Amino acid sequence: MVTDLVCGSNIDEMNAGASYNYKRQTYYFCGTSCKDEFTKAPVKFLKKRG
Ligand SMILES: [Zn+2]
Structure with missing residues (x-):
């Protein structure tokens, strides 16, 4: 499971509606x-991550 950094939902990579590569990370x-x-x-959302 991964976290959608925008809305905070936990999603399964396999069932993600969209993905995006940023600085070598998906x-x-x-x-x-x-x-x-x-x-x-992107920076705005990455900053929020603990
Ligand atoms: Zn979302």
């Missing part, structure tokens, strides 16, 4: 709307 999202939010401002 991030998974529940859908393209969350992915779009992330791609607009």
Whole structure:
């Protein structure tokens, strides 16, 4: 399981609605709307992570 950094949902990589590579890491999202939010401002969401 991974966390969708935009909405905070726990999702299964295999069932993710969208994924995005950023700085050599793949991030998974529940859908393209969350992915779009992330791609607009990745730093904003990465900062939130503990
Ligand atoms: Zn989401």
